Amino acid sequence: MMQFGSIASIFSDPYMTSILLRAVTVGVLVSLCASLLGVTLVLKRYSMIGDGLSHVGFGALAIATALNLGSASMAVSLPIVLIAAFLLMGLTEKRRMAGDAAIAVLSTGAIAIGTLLFRFSKNQYADICNSLFGTASMSTLSGLDLVVTVAVSVLVLGLFVLFYTRIFTVTFDETFAKATGVRVNVYHLLLAGLTAVTVVIGMKMVGAIMVSGLIIFPALSAMRVCKRFSAVVLTSAALSLVCFFAGFFLSLLLDAQPGPAIITVHVLAFLVCWLIGAVRARVRTNRSRRIVVEPPCKFTE
Amino acid sequence: MALLTFERVGLSYGGDNVAHDVSFSVNGGEFWGIVGENGSGKTTLMKALLGLIPCASGRIVMGEGLKPNEIGYLPQSSAIQKDFPASVYEVVLSGTIGYRGLRPFYGRKERELAERNMELLGVSELKKHSYQELSGGQQQRVLLCRALCATKKLLVLDEPTTGLDPVVTGEFYRLLHTINERGMTIVMVSHDVEEAVRDCSHILHLSCHPLFCGTAADYRKSPVGRKYLAEETL
Numbered sequence: 173m174m175q176f177g178s179i180a181s182i183f184s185d186p187y188m189t190s191i192l193l194r195a196v197t198v199g200v201l202v203s204l205c206a207s208l209l210g211v212t213l214v215l216k217r218y219s220m221i222g223d224g225l226s227h228v229g230f231g232a233l234a235i236a237t238a239l240n241l242g243s244a245s246m247a248v249s250l251p252i253v254l255i256a257a258f259l260l261m262g263l264t265e266k267r268r269m270a271g272d273a274a275i276a277v278l279s280t281g282a283i284a285i286g287t288l289l290f291r292f293s294k295n296q297y298a299d300i301c302n303s304l305f306g307t308a309s310m311s312t313l314s315g316l317d318l319v320v321t322v323a324v325s326v327l328v329l330g331l332f333v334l335f336y337t338r339i340f341t342v343t344f345d346e347t348f349a350k351a352t353g354v355r356v357n358v359y360h361l362l363l364a365g366l367t368a369v370t371v372v373i374g375m376k377m378v379g380a381i382m383v384s385g386l387i388i389f390p391a392l393s394a395m396r397v398c399k400r401f402s403a404v405v406l407t408s409a410a411l412s413l414v415c416f417f418a419g420f421f422l423s424l425l426l427d428a429q430p431g432p433a434i435i436t437v438h439v440l441a442f443l444v445c446w447l448i449g450a451v452r453a454r455v456r457t458n459r460s461r462r463i464v465v466e467p468p469c470k471f472t473e
Numbered sequence: 474m475a476l477l478t479f480e481r482v483g484l485s486y487g488g489d490n491v492a493h494d495v496s497f498s499v500n501g502g503e504f505w506g507i508v509g510e511n512g513s514g515k516t517t518l519m520k521a522l523l524g525l526i527p528c529a530s531g532r533i534v535m536g537e538g539l540k541p542n543e544i545g546y547l548p549q550s551s552a553i554q555k556d557f558p559a560s561v562y563e564v565v566l567s568g569t570i571g572y573r574g575l576r577p578f579y580g581r582k583e584r585e586l587a588e589r590n591m592e593l594l595g596v597s598e599l600k601k602h603s604y605q606e607l608s609g610g611q612q613q614r615v616l617l618c619r620a621l622c623a624t625k626k627l628l629v630l631d632e633p634t635t636g637l638d639p640v641v642t643g644e645f646y647r648l649l650h651t652i653n654e655r656g657m658t659i660v661m662v663s664h665d666v667e668e669a670v671r672d673c674s675h676i677l678h679l680s681c682h683p684l685f686c687g688t689a690a691d692y693r694k695s696p697v698g699r700k701y702l703a704e705e706t707l
Contacts, residue, residue, distance in 0.1 A: 215553065215557060336577070340559075340567060344554065344567060345551065345554070345567075347548045347551075348567075350525055352570055352571040352623050353541070353542025401559045404558045
């Protein structure tokens with residue numbers, strides 16, 4: 173276990189500080205993107221899409237490693253995961269296949285192919301471990317990774333803000349949106365695309381297995397305590413940032429991988445929000461019970 | 474020219490023909506009830522009117538400057554909405570989305586329209602409430618309010634009183650009459666013939682093709698109307 177002294181030494185070392193800065197930049201951007209998209213995905217019952225795509229991402233990483241393109245892995249995984257996302261949306265939209273079945277087929281297939289392909293890497297088990305559970309220290313982020321992550325997240329955040337009101341309308345009521353001339357299919361594809369790229373950039377940080385947690389947890393937690401869409405979106409983003417910093421610090425403290433630490437904090441945050449929501453609901457029903465006067469006489473004969 | 478004209482419209486759903494030879498026209502200010510049993514094609518007809526599905530044959534002509542995306546639609550509530558975190562204001566405001574064009578956010582005009590319609594339907598005091606915590610009747614009012622925001626001329630309602638108790642249903646119809654008297658044309662799909670005949674000015678009775686098409690008063694006297702109304706009261 174790392175001591176506080178060694179954390180202090182990280183901050184005093186200029187090389188380590190630059191690595192930390194990189195990790196925090198990526199972490200903040202990924203957390204924001206994932207938490208915003210998560211609200212819509214959870215509400216539209218698309219939670220599993222992020223999960224399915226992350227497994228495809230694992231397969232894509234395997235391909236990159238097999239081709240010896242480790243440092244440019246994002247350039248390989250981005251198009252692959254994007255194609256998988258559009259395929260998934262297309263399949264379910266045209267009802268060629270049930271959504272959950274399509275996701276199961278895609279994820280298990282990608283995991284199988286990916287694991288086989290990792291046979292071709294020099295240090296097979298370390299690579300598999302890193303792809304699944306996130307990089308050990310986030311120090312393996314290449315300069316290209318950083319550039320891609322920043323570019324992609326600015327795009328995701330920008331599009332989310334620009335289309336915020338339309339995303340709300342489509343999420344709340346697809347049929348109504350269609351009837352008022354909103355091109356719903358375009359928004360589904362946009363949503364799938366944004367989710368795909370978020371999964372790819374998030375995978376570096378927390379690993380393929382846990383990246384969907386980054387998408388789903390903040391939204392779920394926010395929904396426990398907020399009842400307005402705008403409030404849910406803002407709370408989700410704020411929670412995601414808080415959990416990232418807490419988890420990242422925890423990982424430094426325990427000398428552990430950041431991915432599991434961040435997601436563990438998310439689990440704790442969810443439990444706290446759930447508790448707050450439950451207590452509030454209890455208080456509300458008690459209050460309304462006090463207001464309600466005696467119910468009218470029951471039917472007696 | 475009529476607001477809405479169906480010219481020998483034929484409809485298919487999933488490869489099956491569900492309606493054929495449907496011709497009728499709706500004039501401004503009328504209140505139409507489309508009735509018929511399950512599978513009579515009334516829901517499919519409504520979807521075609523909204524432009525959600527294409528007509529298999531014939532055509533639907535819109536007059537008086539009505540545009541396909543300027544129809545206020547009140548759909549049946551979906552499962553997603555039961556636990557959707559949204560305030561009443563957010564839901565109502567989303568009705569104005571068709572007017573916005575390419576602008577990304579709502580402007581003052583849209584906000585004022587939303588406020589005015591909330592006032593009209595008496596949901597202003599619920600503005601900041603959470604949609605999921607409202608009663609069924611209140612939710613339906615809010616969705617009606619959203620539909621009003623989406624249109625200036627035509628409201629299309631899909632079984633709007635399903636699941637509401639008789640008192641709330643009565644209130645809802647009074648609200649519809651108020652809106653109708655202000656000049657709004659209404660087309661309502663309903664499985665409840667009795668209710669439709671009592672509240673609508675015109676009736677279209679579908680059973681894959683129109684069995685009756687005309688005023689509600691004539692429907693009462695017609696053989697079809699007498700048969701169905703008698704069956705309902707049995």
